[in-house]
Amino acid sequence: MKLLEDRIREEGTVKPGDVLKVDAFLNHQCDVxxxxxxxxxxxxxxxxxxxxxxxxxxxxxxxxxCVAARHFGNVPVVFAKKAQSINLDGDQYSTSIYSFTKQKEFPVIVAKKFLNEGEHVLIIDDFLANGNALNGLLKICETAGVVVEGFGIAVEKGFQGGGDALRNRGYRVESLANVRTMDAETGSIEFN
Amino acid sequence: MKLLEDRIREEGTVKPGDVLKVDAFLNHQCDVxxxxxxxxxxxxxxxxxxxxxxxxxxxxxxxxxCVAARHFGNVPVVFAKKAQSINLDGDQYSTSIYSFTKQKEFPVIVAKKFLNEGEHVLIIDDFLANGNALNGLLKICETAGVVVEGFGIAVEKGFQGGGDALRNRGYRVESLANVRTMDAETGSIEFN
Structure with missing residues (x-):
């Protein structure tokens, strides 16, 4: 999606350690x-x-x-919550996700009543790098018995492999910007 | 706002300890x-x-x-982040907010570049109870030198006093549902 790629080129910043900062329009300040x-x-x-x-x-x-849902007939949006601890009270699906950014494992929960067996689900997120967060959501979806129709991703860091691993498992992954290479020294970003 | 009050009456649940659960449409599953x-x-x-x-x-x-911003001419939305720790690198405004729900203090940050002196800001949140979270945001706004034009709140728990404390300080607080009393035993909820 040219609009998003252009915006990343203009306002994104490449930092050492394969970090792409897009906080000016995507994940701290939001351009709705x-x-x-x-x-x-x-x-x-x-x-x-x-x-x-x-x-x-x-x-x-x-x-x-939430903004995207308007284009899907205002379907409900459910967001998985980062929990303090996994609460095994039986009302929640839970899994554990390892964050490379924060270098720690954190529990994630979804109330069972908000994922019903047989529902067709689109998973949306801002970033797809190694795929840890999305694999966590997938595990929850499998346990709940919902049908994952695909992934809508804003920025995929293609070179980190998480997206292709999902595609190889047969999932449809639609990333609106897919970074092939980026360079913290020169600031250059190239897209697939 | 009758639409929201009706929804809270129909799908909200009152729990002991002055807890009002509205996770079916407001803060876990979202009705966009x-x-x-x-x-x-x-x-x-x-x-x-x-x-x-x-x-x-x-x-x-x-x-x-983000959904509300569309009605304000698509102005940018900035969300304060709950941080692991307060990072005094000079690029961020930070404060500490005590959460009664979680019974602990947590640091909150906003990158300085996203709040510019003299900007007119509307603060939006899902809940206003004792006002701790909003007072934290206010402190950040005061430090940044932005003009707080008011608060747009979905659900105010009026009996907990945070909203009136802000009004007494001269702030405009527009809560779309303002709970006067609620009862965990009977499940009844009355609005102001």
């Missing part, structure tokens, strides 16, 4: 007109696919998912 | 059509007031703020 265009594009890409619900994970996915 | 109506109502209430930016706090405020 951009989010709206992204939602429109995902709706175009997934046209004809049944989507009953959008699943995302706090915090950065929420705004994107 | 409801968020859109809420945004429209805040835009009506704040009509004629200059709003350059919307400020909220992760996680539950983000979806509401």
């Amino acid at each position: 007109a951009l989010f709206d265009a992204m939602g429109e594009e995902w709706a175009r890409l997934f046209e004809g696919t049944q989507i009953d619900k959008i699943l995302t994970i706090e915090a950065s996915g929420i705004g994107i998912a | 059509a409801l968020f859109d109506a809420m945004g429209e109502e805040w835009a009506r209430l704040f009509e004629g007031t200059q709003i350059d930016k919307i400020l909220t706090i992760e996680a539950s405020g983000i979806g509401i703020a």
Whole structure:
């Protein structure tokens, strides 16, 4: 999606350690007109696919998912919560996600009542790098028995392999910007 | 706002300890059509007031703020982040907020570049109870030198006093549902 790629080139910053900062418009300050265009594009890409619900994970996915949902007939958005601890009270699906950014494992939960067996789900998130967060959401979806129709991702860091691993498992992954290479020294970013 | 009050009566649950659960439509599963109506109502209430930016706090405020921003001419939404620790690198405004729900203090940060002196800001959040989170955001706004034009709140628990304390300090607080009393035993909820 040229609009998003251009914005990343203009306002994104490459930092050492394969970090791409897009906090000016995506995940700290949010450009909701951009989010709206992204939602429109995902709706175009997934046209004809049944989507009953959008699943995302706090915090950065929420705004994107909520604005995008308007283009999917206002389907409900459920966001997985980062929990203090895994609470095995039986009302929640839970899993554990390792964050490379924060270098620690954190528990993630979704209330069982918000994922119903047989529902068709689109998973939306701001970033896809190694795929740890999305694999965590997938595990929850498998346990819940929902049908994952695909992934709507804003920025995929293609060179980190998480997206292709999902594609190899047969999942549809629609990344609106897919970074092939980026360089912290020169600041250059190239897209697939 | 009758639409929100009715929804709270129908799907909200009162729990012991003054807890009102609205996770079916507001802060775990999100009804984006409801968020859109809420945004429209805040835009009506704040009509004629200059709003350059919307400020909220992760996680539950983000979806509401992003959908509402469309009714304020797509102004940018900035969400304060709950940080692991306060990082005094000079690039961030930070404060500490005590959460009664989680019974602990947590640091909150906003990058300085996203709050510019003289900007007119509307603060949006899902809940206003004792006002701790909003007072934290206010402190950051005061340090940044932005003009806080008011607060757009989904659910105020009026009996906990945080909203009136802000009103007594001269702030405009527009809560779309303001709970006067609620009872965990009978499940009854009454609004102001």
